[in-house]
Amino acid sequence: MAKQGSRSDEADYVVVGSGSAGAAVAGRLAESGASVIVLEAGKSDEQFLVKKPGMIGPMHAVPQLKAKVDWGLYSTPQKHMLDRKMPVPRGKVVGGSSSINGMVYVRGNRANYDSWAAEGNTGWEADSVNAAYLRMEDYEGGANAYRGSGGPIRITRNKFPQEGAGMFIDAVHDTLDVPVLDDYNAESQEGVAWMQQNAADGLRYSASRGYIHDLAPATLELQSEVLVRRVVIESGRATGVEVQDKDGGRRTIRAGKEVVLSGGFVGSAQLLMLSGVGHAQHLRDHGIEVVADLPVGDNLHDHLFHALTFHATSAKMKGNPWFFAKGLAKEVVRPGTTFLANSVFEVLGFVRTSQATDVPDLQLHLLPWAYVSPNQDAPIRHEVDPRTALTVLTTLIYPRSRGTLRLASADPTAAPLIDPQYLADPADLDTLTEGTEMVRQIMASSAFRGTIKEEIHPGANVQGQELRDQILNRGTSVYHGVGTCRMGVDELAVVTPDLKVRGVDGLRVADASIMPSITGGNTNAPAIMIGEKAAELILEGAR
Numbered sequence: 001m002a003k004q005g006s007r008s009d010e011a012d013y014v015v016v017g018s019g020s021a022g023a024a025v026a027g028r029l030a031e032s033g034a035s036v037i038v039l040e041a042g043k044s045d046e047q048f049l050v051k052k053p054g055m056i057g058p059m060h061a062v063p064q065l066k067a068k069v070d071w072g073l074y075s076t077p078q079k080h081m082l083d084r085k086m087p088v089p090r091g092k093v094v095g096g097s098s099s100i101n102g103m104v105y106v107r108g109n110r111a112n113y114d115s116w117a118a119e120g121n122t123g124w125e126a127d128s129v130n131a132a133y134l135r136m137e138d139y140e141g142g143a144n145a146y147r148g149s150g151g152p153i154r155i156t157r158n159k160f161p162q163e164g165a166g167m168f169i170d171a172v173h174d175t176l177d178v179p180v181l182d183d184y185n186a187e188s189q190e191g192v193a194w195m196q197q198n199a200a201d202g203l204r205y206s207a208s209r210g211y212i213h214d215l216a217p218a219t220l221e222l223q224s225e226v227l228v229r230r231v232v233i234e235s236g237r238a239t240g241v242e243v244q245d246k247d248g249g250r251r252t253i254r255a256g257k258e259v260v261l262s263g264g265f266v267g268s269a270q271l272l273m274l275s276g277v278g279h280a281q282h283l284r285d286h287g288i289e290v291v292a293d294l295p296v297g298d299n300l301h302d303h304l305f306h307a308l309t310f311h312a313t314s315a316k317m318k319g320n321p322w323f324f325a326k327g328l329a330k331e332v333v334r335p336g337t338t339f340l341a342n343s344v345f346e347v348l349g350f351v352r353t354s355q356a357t358d359v360p361d362l363q364l365h366l367l368p369w370a371y372v373s374p375n376q377d378a379p380i381r382h383e384v385d386p387r388t389a390l391t392v393l394t395t396l397i398y399p400r401s402r403g404t405l406r407l408a409s410a411d412p413t414a415a416p417l418i419d420p421q422y423l424a425d426p427a428d429l430d431t432l433t434e435g436t437e438m439v440r441q442i443m444a445s446s447a448f449r450g451t452i453k454e455e456i457h458p459g460a461n462v463q464g465q466e467l468r469d470q471i472l473n474r475g476t477s478v479y480h481g482v483g484t485c486r487m488g489v490d491e492l493a494v495v496t497p498d499l500k501v502r503g504v505d506g507l508r509v510a511d512a513s514i515m516p517s518i519t520g521g522n523t524n525a526p527a528i529m530i531g532e533k534a535a536e537l538i539l540e541g542a543r
């Protein structure tokens with residue numbers, strides 16, 4: 001079993017962050033026999049709130065619960081979205097964001113990886129990353145050329161979907177003439193399908209569940225509630241990290257071989273800058289000595305959705321405390337049998353707007369619940385419509401807008417400035433607006449057999465320019481930030497294709513921040529894959 005509670009000060013590898021990628025890289029490195037310390041600012045994930053998939057609702061709706069597992073970050077005012085300061089939830093708990101996310105399991109479009117490779121990132125083409133995905137998966141459909149079984153992450157489908165979700169599949173198929181897919185994570189993603197979730201037997205399969213608790217290599221030591229303040233870089237080589245324990249005490253933890261940053265698109269970029277790696281002038285402005293002048297924090301991008309909620313008699317879920325309490329009581333008596341055993345999402349579609357080029361550019365997430373309106377910006381408990389409903393998140397998966405992440409202060413405990421520049425490129429708003437109109441056509445399909453009673457949000461009367469204006473207030477992050485430590489072979493790259501930080505020895509970044517461009521779909525599975533791949537690259541290099 002992985003060691004917990006110890007406080008060693010030296011290992012072969014020091015991994016910062018136990019999130020989607022960090023848990024995978026740490027678990028796999030330790031499995032090879034190397035000693036590994038994984039450092040995590042958050043607390044243990046051995047809590048009902050994290051382990052039970054359906055707790056995702058209250059976890060994000062109740063501010064007091066959210067504060068237990070989330071960094072509580074916000075964006076800077078988004079000037080193309082009415083100056084909104086939008087929430088940027090990130091897991092601050094063992095398992096990182098994989099412990100607080102929606103468990104939607106999507107690899108992305110194979111073309112995404114081929115385009116990374118075409119930019120010079122050799123080894124990241126779809127066929128190469130497929131090998132890493134095969135190792136990480138335990139897919140209930142069994143192994144084939146595209147899917148793995150026996151790996152640390154269990155992937156299943158909801159066994160008791162809502163009737164309206166099945167109707168939605170038929171409606172997307174009929175309206176857009178796209179195929180109904182058995183598996184959107186195989187050769188082709190285009191079409192509509194039952195969603196796959198990284199949850200099984202009533203348990204969330206976060207990266208920490210799979211790679212730390214279940215794989216549990218003996219040489220892995222997990223230190224939680226430890227904030228990493230900076231990477232120690234001596235004569236151009238990373239030799240360890242300076243940390244702050246819960247009681248405020250500081251230590252240095254030394255890495256005999258390498259330091260791996262897996263702090264996510266916020267944490268890794270922030271730590272690099274605090275350690276002297278970033279835009280030179282920006283670092284000097286904060287009194288930080290420059291080690292390497294690299295464009296850390298550029299290329300920030302994210303997915304954005306617009307939610308449409310319809311009153312539907314073909315769904316039975318109600319977003320009120322009484323309905324939830326009944327489900328909870330049943331789940332405690334018969335674990336794995338209620339909505340609490342599953343993600344809240346049931347169907348996914350990958351379809352094309354008129355702007356799509358070679359791949360589908362719009363993702364549809366269907367959840368059989370009513371949804372918050374107009375947005376979740378205020379840090380309060382938001383009410384949802386009491387009626388049974390189907391909500392479709394119309395999701396922009398290839399945003400053209402790019403933003404930045406910068407330091408607000410040289411203090412490692414201060415939140416950085418997160419500026420995704422949502423909708424800065426007008427084409428992004430065009431796609432979301434067209435996607436909204438497509439969803440309205442889908443929901444008007446006869447496949448629903450009269451069970452759709454009304455468009456609750458934004459409301460059928462919201463059309464044309466008013467719709468575009470409303471999306472500025474209603475658009476919401478899917479919480480898929482990436483790209484701040486971009487991988488590449490050019491001057492704008494922060495890491496090389498083997499994930500080494502340019503200009504510093506013994507230091508790599510392995511998490512969603514290395515994506516040169518975002519994958520077409522939810523980013524948890526790709527982040528875990530990046531962790532798997534990082535371990536492979538590190539172990540190859542150590543041979």
Ligand SMILES: Cc1cc2nc3c(=O)[nH]c(=O)nc-3n(C[C@H](O)[C@H](O)[C@H](O)COP(=O)(O)OP(=O)(O)OC[C@H]3O[C@@H](n4cnc5c(N)ncnc54)[C@H](O)[C@@H]3O)c2cc1C
Nearest residue numbers: 017019020021096097101102103104228264267512522524
């Ligand atoms: C609310 C929410 C819902 C989402 N839903 C889905 C979904 O359904 N499906 C999907 O595929 N994706 C989803 N995502 C996105 C997905 O979870 C992330 O893209 C993915 O987890 C990112 O992995 P990562 O390894 O890059 O970072 P993370 O998993 O965020 O890991 C970073 C870790 O580093 C730690 N850390 C950071 N800085 C420090 C420091 N200085 N010292 C110590 N520790 C530090 C953090 O506490 C964290 O544990 C969601 C994300 C959120 C927040």
